[in-house]
Amino acid sequence: MQIYRVGGAVRDQLLGLPIKDIDWVVVGATAEQMLSQGYQAVGKDFPVFLHPHTHQEYALARTERKDGHGYTGFVVHASPDVTLEEDLLRRDLTINAMAQGDDGVIIDPFNGQADLAAKVLRHVSPAFSEDPVRILRLARFAARFGFSTAPETMALMQQMVADGEVDHLVPERVWQEITKGLMEEKPSLMFAALRESGALARIAPEIDALWGVPQRADYHPEVDTGLHTMLVLDYAAAQGWPLATRFAALCHDLGKAKTPADVLPRHIMHEARGVPVVEALCLRLRVPAECRDLAVMTCREHTLVHTAEQLRAETVLKLLIRCDAFRRPERFAQMLDACLADARGRYQFEECAYPQIAYLHRLLAAANAVNAGQIAQQCADKKQIPQAVEQARIAAITAAIATRE
Ligand SMILES: Nc1ccn([C@@H]2O[C@H](COP(=O)(O)OP(=O)(O)OP(=O)(O)O)[C@@H](O)[C@H]2O)c(=O)n1
Numbered sequence: 001m002q003i004y005r006v007g008g009a010v011r012d013q014l015l016g017l018p019i020k021d022i023d024w025v026v027v028g029a030t031a032e033q034m035l036s037q038g039y040q041a042v043g044k045d046f047p048v049f050l051h052p053h054t055h056q057e058y059a060l061a062r063t064e065r066k067d068g069h070g071y072t073g074f075v076v077h078a079s080p081d082v083t084l085e086e087d088l089l090r091r092d093l094t095i096n097a098m099a100q101g102d103d104g105v106i107i108d109p110f111n112g113q114a115d116l117a118a119k120v121l122r123h124v125s126p127a128f129s130e131d132p133v134r135i136l137r138l139a140r141f142a143a144r145f146g147f148s149t150a151p152e153t154m155a156l157m158q159q160m161v162a163d164g165e166v167d168h169l170v171p172e173r174v175w176q177e178i179t180k181g182l183m184e185e186k187p188s189l190m191f192a193a194l195r196e197s198g199a200l201a202r203i204a205p206e207i208d209a210l211w212g213v214p215q216r217a218d219y220h221p222e223v224d225t226g227l228h229t230m231l232v233l234d235y236a237a238a239q240g241w242p243l244a245t246r247f248a249a250l251c252h253d254l255g256k257a258k259t260p261a262d263v264l265p266r267h268i269m270h271e272a273r274g275v276p277v278v279e280a281l282c283l284r285l286r287v288p289a290e291c292r293d294l295a296v297m298t299c300r301e302h303t304l305v306h307t308a309e310q311l312r313a314e315t316v317l318k319l320l321i322r323c324d325a326f327r328r329p330e331r332f333a334q335m336l337d338a339c340l341a342d343a344r345g346r347y348q349f350e351e352c353a354y355p356q357i358a359y360l361h362r363l364l365a366a367a368n369a370v371n372a373g374q375i376a377q378q379c380a381d382k383k384q385i386p387q388a389v390e391q392a393r394i395a396a397i398t399a400a401i402a403t404r405e
C-alpha cells in the first residue's frame with residue numbers, strides 16, 4: 001500500500017500556513033489490511049480509519065457516485081484498485097485535490113498549484129455538483145484566502161442552485177459552514193460567493209434581501225444596506241471578535257429589508273421590524289441560543305445605544321434591564337461591540353469616535369454600585385424592595401450622567 005498526505009494539509013503547506021490536522025489517503029489496501037495493522041474503523045460503511053497512535057484520519061482511496069438528493073445517497077466504492085488520481089478526481093477544488101508522498105513529491109493532476117498561485121477556487125470535475133455543501137465550503141475558502149471563484153465554477157454553482165440542490169441541505173450543516181466562514185478573516189467574501197451563486201437567497205433570504213435597499217446617504221455614504229452589513233461584519237472580524245458578536249453584526253439591520261417602500265431611504269422602526277426576522281432566521285438554521293439572543297438584542301437596541309448620551313436615566317435603566325446587563329455584563333459588552341461595528345461599518349465613518357461604550361459601561365457600574373441588600377433592609381414592606389432598588393439605581397445613573405465631563 002502507498003500512503004499520501006492529501007487535501008488541506010498539502011494546500012496549507014504550499015501556502016506556508018500552519019497545518020492543523022493531516023488527512024491521509026491510502027492506495028492499494030483493503031479494510032481488512034488496515035484493521036490488521038491496528039487502525040480503527042471510523043464508521044461502519046465508510047472506508048476511513050484512525051491511526052492507532054496519532055489518531056489522524058486515513059481514508060482508503062475511493063470513488064463516489066451520487067444517487068439521491070442532499071448528501072444521502074452516495075455510493076462509495078473503495079477498493080485496492082482505485083488509483084490516487086481517481087481519488088483526487090472526486091474532490092471539491094483543485095487546491096484541495098493535491099497529494100504528497102513520503103518523498104515530498106507533490107502529485108497534482110488538476111493543477112492545484114497553478115490555481116493556488118493565481119488565487120483561484122476552481123472545481124475539479126462535474127462531480128463537484130454531487131455535494132451541495134461544497135458551495136458553502138467554497139464560499140468559506142473565499143473568506144479565508146481571499147481567492148476568487150473561477151467563472152466556470154460559479155456557473156456550475158448557479159446551476160446547482162437552480163436545480164434545487166441547496167434546498168436539501170440540513171440546517172445544522174448550513175449553520176456549521178456559516179459559522180466557520182464567519183470566523184474567517186473576511187466573512188463578506190463568503191457572502192459575496194453565496195450571493196452570486198444564488199445560494200444565499202435559498203439558505204438565508206433575510207440576508208440576501210438587504211442588497212438593493214437604500215439608506216440615507218448622510219448617515220450611510222455607502223447607501224446600500226447589504227454593503228453596509230458586510231462592512232459591519234468585516235469590522236467585527238478584523239477585531240477578532242467571537243462568533244456571537246459577528247453573527248449579531250450580520251443580523252443587526254435585517255429589519256431594513258422590511259421597510260415599506262414609501263418610507264425609504266429612512267428606516268423608522270427597523271429595529272422592531274427586524275426582531276421577528278432575526279428570530280425566523282435563527283429558528284430555521286437552528287442557531288444556538290447564545291448567538292440568537294445576542295443577535296436579537298443587538299437588532300432591537302442598536303439605535304438606542306447609538307443615542308445613549310441623549311437618554312434619560314430611566315431609559316438607560318430600562319435598556320440595562322432589557323439586556324439583563326446586571327447579570328450578563330459580558331454579553332452586554334458584546335452587544336456594545338456590535339454597535340461599534342455598526343457605527344464604523346460605514347464609508348467615511350471607519351474611524352469615528354464611539355464614546356457610547358465607555359459611557360454606558362460607566363452608567364452600568366454606577367447602577368451596580370447601589371447596595372441592594374442595604375436598601376432591602378431599610379424597607380419596612382418587602383413588596384417595596386424592587387421599586388426602592390429601582391429608584392436608587394435611577395438616582396445613581398442620574399448622578400453619573402451629571403458628572404459627565
Ligand atoms: N465536501 C467535501 C469535503 C471534503 N473534501 C475533500 O476532503 C479534504 C479534507 O476535508 P476537510 O478537512 O473538511 O477540509 P480541508 O480542505 O482540509 O480544509 P480545513 O483547513 O478547513 O480542514 C478536502 O481538502 C477535500 O479534498 C471534498 O472534496 N468535499
Ligand SMILES: [Mg+2]
Pocket residue numbers: 007008009021023
Ligand atoms: Mg482538513
